[in-house]
Amino acid sequence: MIDTHSHLDDKQFDGDREEAILRAFAGGVEKIINVGADLDGSIRSVGLAGENGNIFAAVGLHPHEFNVGNRQPAAEIQEQVGKLRDLARNRKVVAIGEIGLDYFSHSGGGITEAQKKNQQTGFIAQLELARELDLPVIIHCRASKDDHTDAYEDVYGIINAARYTLHNMRAAFHCYGGSLEFTKKILSEGNIFFSFTGNITYAKTGSESIEVLKAIPLERMMLETDCPYLAPVPHRGERNEPAYVAYVKEKIAEIKGISVQEVDRITTGNAESFFKFKQDA
Ligand SMILES: [Zn+2]
Ligand SMILES: [Zn+2]
Numbered sequence: 330m331i332d333t334h335s336h337l338d339d340k341q342f343d344g345d346r347e348e349a350i351l352r353a354f355a356g357g358v359e360k361i362i363n364v365g366a367d368l369d370g371s372i373r374s375v376g377l378a379g380e381n382g383n384i385f386a387a388v389g390l391h392p393h394e395f396n397v398g399n400r401q402p403a404a405e406i407q408e409q410v411g412k413l414r415d416l417a418r419n420r421k422v423v424a425i426g427e428i429g430l431d432y433f434s435h436s437g438g439g440i441t442e443a444q445k446k447n448q449q450t451g452f453i454a455q456l457e458l459a460r461e462l463d464l465p466v467i468i469h470c471r472a473s474k475d476d477h478t479d480a481y482e483d484v485y486g487i488i489n490a491a492r493y494t495l496h497n498m499r500a501a502f503h504c505y506g507g508s509l510e511f512t513k514k515i516l517s518e519g520n521i522f523f524s525f526t527g528n529i530t531y532a533k534t535g536s537e538s539i540e541v542l543k544a545i546p547l548e549r550m551m552l553e554t555d556c557p558y559l560a561p562v563p564h565r566g567e568r569n570e571p572a573y574v575a576y577v578k579e580k581i582a583e584i585k586g587i588s589v590q591e592v593d594r595i596t597t598g599n600a601e602s603f604f605k606f607k608q609d610a
Contacts, residue, residue, distance in 0.1 A: 330578060330593055331360045331600040332571040333524050334427070334467065334503050334553035337384075338363060338373035341557040341568050350381065353571035359383065359597065360606060361571050364427050364467060364503075366391035368409070371416055378421035385606055387424040387467050388416045389455055392431040395447040396440065403450055410454040417462050423604040425459040426467025427503060428452055430480040433471040440473065449487065456491050456498075465499035465603055471506070481507045485515055499603055504528065504555050505541070512541050516549070522603055524551040527561030527569060530580045542584050547595045551603065552577050 332353065342349055353361060363378060364387040365371025371388035378386040390409060395401060417425060430448050432440045440448075459466045468488075472480045488500055501522040507515075515521055523545050532538040552574050554560075560569035561576035578596070582589045 330358050330552055330574050331362070331597050332358055332554050332556075332574040333362050333501070333551045333600050333604070334364050334387075334526070335361050335556045335571050336364060336366070336370070336558075337361065337556070337571070338370055338377055339557050342570075349570045349572070350384070353574075354383065356572040356575060357593075358571050358574060360385060360600075362387055362423060362604065364424075365389055366427055366469075367394055368412055371413060375416055375419050375422060378419070385421050385423045385604070386419070387426040388413050388422055389424075389426040389428040389467070390451060391427055391469060392429055392448040392452065395451040396444045401447045401450075406447065406450050407454055410451065410458060413455070413458060414462075417458060417464065420607055422464070423606055424465045424467050424501075425455050425462075426501075427469040428455040428466060429469040430484050431469060431471045432473035432476075432480040434473070445483075449483065452484075453487060453491070456488065460491075460498070465501065468500055468502050469504070470502060478508050478511050481511050485511075488521075489518075501551060501603060503553060504559070506538070507541065509537055509540050509544060512544055516545065522549050522551055522599065524553045525577055525581065526553050526555040526559045527565070527573060527577055528559045529584075530561040530576055531565065539584060542581065547581075547585060547587075547592065548599065550581065550596055551600045552581075552592075552596050 362385045363374040365374045374386035378384045470484050499520045503524045504526045505523040556569035560567050578592050582592045
């Protein structure tokens with residue numbers, strides 16, 4: 330198993346980070362990708378990867394980073410993204426992420442059109458960085474409350490346009506929550522992957538999320554925890570950790586009606602070819 334998306338640098342791990350890492354490796358996790366969501370988190374991700382041979386890093390600026398104030402000048406956004414460039418050259422960095430669009434507003438006030446524009450500018454600038462460094466991207470995407478699919482359509486529009494300029498681009502939607510209709514539309518894009526967290530263990534039989542999981546072939550899936558968030562059943566509500574990626578694997582095996590070994594083998598192979606990990610010399 331590979332946990333392709335964790336935030337072990339989160340302060341919730343300050344008391345037992347080493348132990349959580351050891352529990353994961355003892356429980357059959359082979360590799361962990363620690364994902365940055367802002368500049369400091371990206372620096373910490375590269376640091377963690379430097380300390381542990383089987384931990385790798387992704388560096389990126391989450392769409393929330395571009396919500397500060399309206400009409401953020403494009404030059405300022407470019408400058409923010411530029412700060413990732415040196416970090417991203419580290420040999421343990423396997424992706425640019427998490428980057429994308431998030432139109433969901435926790436305050437209920439909604440995301441303004443200007444904020445959407447800023448998010449898009451930041452996303453495109455980071456896609457360009459991925460192209461420059463020949464790295465895949467980990468996409469964070471969340472639609473607004475009243476539209477099931479708006480952010481997904483915009484992400485797809487952007488990466489589809491970027492396809493003409495991005496060299497051999499690989500993109501993974503993390504914590505995938507797109508609609509069945511959207512999923513069917515983008516499945517024909519062979520270099521788009523989908524990764525799933527513990528929240529699939531909350532899904533009810535017959536729900537759209539189960540239908541989405543059935544529609545996506547195992548060959549396009551990867552496993553993740555997004556820890557410390559989204560702990561799977563039977564740990565729902567607790568702090569999540571990389572060892573719990575096993576529950577995500579079990580749920581996929583149950584939905585697909587295949588063995589956990591098969592899910593392990595195929596999703597691990599997918600992650601290996603998607604991220605192209607370089608082992609330390
Ligand atoms: Zn995310
Ligand atoms: Zn995340």
